[in-house]
Amino acid sequence: MFLSDKFGRPITDLRIAITDHCNYKCVYCRTGNDGALYSDLPFADYLRMARVFAGLGIKKVRLTGGEPLLRKGVVDFVRDLAQLRSADGEPLELALTTNGHLLAELAQPLKDAGLQRVTVSMDAVDPERFARITRVPNGYDRVLAGIRAAKRVGLEPVKVNCVLLRGFNEDQIIPFGMFAREEDVVLRFIEFMPLEEDRVWSPDVVVTLNEILRRMSEYRPLAEIPHARSETARRYRFDDGIGEIGVIAPVSQPFCGHCSRIRLTSDGKIRTCLFSVWDHDLHAQMRRGASDSQLEDFIRGVVQKKEERHHIGEADFVPASRTMVHIGG
Numbered sequence: 001m002f003l004s005d006k007f008g009r010p011i012t013d014l015r016i017a018i019t020d021h022c023n024y025k026c027v028y029c030r031t032g033n034d035g036a037l038y039s040d041l042p043f044a045d046y047l048r049m050a051r052v053f054a055g056l057g058i059k060k061v062r063l064t065g066g067e068p069l070l071r072k073g074v075v076d077f078v079r080d081l082a083q084l085r086s087a088d089g090e091p092l093e094l095a096l097t098t099n100g101h102l103l104a105e106l107a108q109p110l111k112d113a114g115l116q117r118v119t120v121s122m123d124a125v126d127p128e129r130f131a132r133i134t135r136v137p138n139g140y141d142r143v144l145a146g147i148r149a150a151k152r153v154g155l156e157p158v159k160v161n162c163v164l165l166r167g168f169n170e171d172q173i174i175p176f177g178m179f180a181r182e183e184d185v186v187l188r189f190i191e192f193m194p195l196e197e198d199r200v201w202s203p204d205v206v207v208t209l210n211e212i213l214r215r216m217s218e219y220r221p222l223a224e225i226p227h228a229r230s231e232t233a234r235r236y237r238f239d240d241g242i243g244e245i246g247v248i249a250p251v252s253q254p255f256c257g258h259c260s261r262i263r264l265t266s267d268g269k270i271r272t273c274l275f276s277v278w279d280h281d282l283h284a285q286m287r288r289g290a291s292d293s294q295l296e297d298f299i300r301g302v303v304q305k306k307e308e309r310h311h312i313g314e315a316d317f318v319p320a321s322r323t324m325v326h327i328g329g
Contacts, residue, residue, distance in 0.1 A: 002056060002057030002087060003053075003056045003057050003058070003262075003299070003300065003303050004303070005272075005303050005304060005306040006304050006306070007306075007308055009258065009259060009260060009306070010057070010260055011057070011058070011260055011261070011262050011303055011306075012057060012058060012059045012060060012260045013058070013059070013060045013061075013062070013260050013261040013262070014050065014053050014058045014060065014061050014062070014261075014262055014263070014264065015061075015062045015063075015064050015261060015262070015263045015264070016046055016049070016050065016061060016062070016063055016064065016263075016264045017063075017064045017065055017066060017068075017263070017264065017265050017266045018040065018043070018046060018063055018064075018065065018066075018068050018071050018074065018077070018266060019040045019065050019066040019067070019068060019070055019071050019266050020037060020038050020040075020065065020066040020265075020266045021040075021065070021066045021067065021070050022065060022066045022067045022070070022099070023067055023070060023099070023101055023102075023136070024067070024099050024101070024134045024135070024136050024139070025134065025135040025136070026121075026123065026133055026134050026135070026163075027132075027133055027135070027168075028123075028133075028163050028165055028168075028192060038265065038266050038267040039266070039267050040071065040266050040267075041266065041267065041268050041283060043071075043073055043076070043077045043080070045268065045283060045286065046077070046264070046268075047077065047080050047081065047084075048286070048292075049264060049268070049282060049283075049286075049295075050081060050084060050092075051084055051292075052292050052295045052296055052299065053262075053299065054084045054085065054086050054087065054092060055087055055292075055296065056087065056296060056299060056300070057086065057087045057088075058086060058092070059086050059088075059090070059092065059093060060092065060093040060094075060095070061081060061092050061093070061094055061095070062094075062095045062096065062097060062119075063077075063078070063094075063095070063096045063097070064096075064097045065097075065098075065266075066266065067098060067099055067101070067102075068096055068097070068098060069096075069098050069101075069102040069103065069106055070102070074106075074110075075106065075109045075110055075113050076113070078094060078096075078110055078113040078114055078115050079113040079114055081094055081114065082094060082113060082114025082115075093116060093117075094114055094115050094116050094117075095115070095116060095117040095118065095119065096110065096115055096117075096118050096119070097118075097119045097120075097121065097161075098118060098119070098120060098121070098146075099120070099121050099122075099134075099143065100120040100121070100122065100142070100143035100146035100147060101136070101139055101142050101143060101146070102142075102146070103118065103120065103143075103145075103146025103147070103149060103150060104142065104145040104146045104148075104149040107146065107149040107150045107152070107153045107155060108149070108153045110155070111153040111154060111155055115155060116155070117155055117156065117157065117158075117159070118150045118155040118158060118159075119158075119159040119160070119161055119188075120143065120146065120147055120150070120158065120159070120160050120161070121160075121161045121162075121163075122143055122147075122160050122161070122162060123162050123163055123164075123169055123172070124140075124162075124169055124172050125172060125175045125176055125178075125179045126172070126175070127140035127141070129169060129172070130143075133168075133169065147160065147183060147185060148183070151183075151184065151185070157185070157186045158185045158186065159185065159186045159187075159188055160176075160179075160180070160185050160186070160187050160188065161188045161190055161248075162176055162187065162188070162189050162190065163189075163190045163192055164189055164190070164191070164192060164207040164212070165192050165205050165207070166204065166205050166206065166207050167205070170207045170211075170215075173189070173207075173212060173215045173216055174215065174216065174218065174219045176189070176245075177216050177219050177220070177238075177243065177245060178219070180243045180244065180245055181238065181242050181243035184243075186244045186245075186246065187243075187244070187245040187246065188233055188245070188246045188247070188248055189207075189212050189245065189246070189247045189248070190247075190248045191206050191207065191208060191209065191247075191248065191249050192205055192206050192207070208249065209234065209247040209249035212247050213236070213247070216236075216245065220238045220239055220240070221238070221239040222236040222237065222238060222239070222245070223236060223237055223238075223239060224236050225237055225244070232248045233246030233247060233248045234246060234247050234248075234249065259273075259306075262303065262306070264282065265279065267283065268281065268282050268283025268284075268286070269281050269282065269283065270282050270299070270302050272302065272303065272305060272306035272307060273306065273307045275307070276307065280298075280302040280305075282295065282298065282299070282302075285298050
């Protein structure tokens with residue numbers, strides 16, 4: 001029996017954070033100075049978890065962090081994941097989200113190992129602004145080289161994610177549209193969510209989907225592209241057919257009703273929502289000697305606790321128990 005929650009949503013996408021270490025300190029994420037807080041597990045443990053999830057109907061696995069390319073052995077781990085099969089006998093769809101700093105050197109080995117797609121987090125197309133956001137000097141050229149390497153080896157479509165903050169980088173909307181067309185990448189703007197370390201989020205800082213579309217239309221007209229119900233992004237193409245952008249709008253236009261995702265943290269805990277206020281310790285079950293069948297039962301029970309929706313911006317909103325870098329994007 002495939003995974004579904006009590007609201008009837010099929011659970012088909014698994015995100016595995018293989019570390020919460022990161023070599024960037026982006027201001028909207030690492031606003032504090034906590035650094036890594038949780039342990040990384042041996043890849044063999046993540047692989048067993050992924051195999052059990054695959055047997056329950058998971059079809060897509062995305063590796064996240066922290067910065068996943070910091071983990072030595074990540075290429076071999078991808079190769080092992082590529083050998084897994086979902087419950088229907090099909091290979092898993094394998095993707096990875098990265099800040100791109102180490103991607104140029106690893107794109108070809110990752111592709112050869114079985115990775116299919118890559119998403120790069122990049123919040124400015126101006127090198128100086130990029131350095132102020134990431135607090136890493138000279139990172140822009142490395143990330144751009146990583147994006148181009150990913151395209152060259154066929155890790156496509158290459159997606160570029162940009163988190164927008166009012167008063168900080170919303171002037172990058174049109175430059176990013178131009179970048180998407182020039183570099184032939186799929187651009188995704190993401191509304192800023194309350195997941196940063198210092199908990200300074202405010203609705204006033206959010207640049208909403210409607211504002212993004214209005215500003216981008218000043219550059220070129222957009223036409224909406226049909227998208228699957230479980231997709232997080234509203235998708236658009238420029239009027240001349242060159243370049244795609246999307247907007248992930250969990251604040252102004254939540255998509256919880258069709259959520260198909262579940263997450264594993266770097267220390268082996270299941271999170272049913274980015275904004276969960278509790279974790280479910282799958283790795284503890286493994287340490288106690290649980291069989292695969294017992295792990296399946298545990299996972300099914302956790303999935304039944306998946307939240308109906310988040311409550312961002314509402315009076316009763318309770319911040320997530322972990323910040324984004326310690327959950328996995």
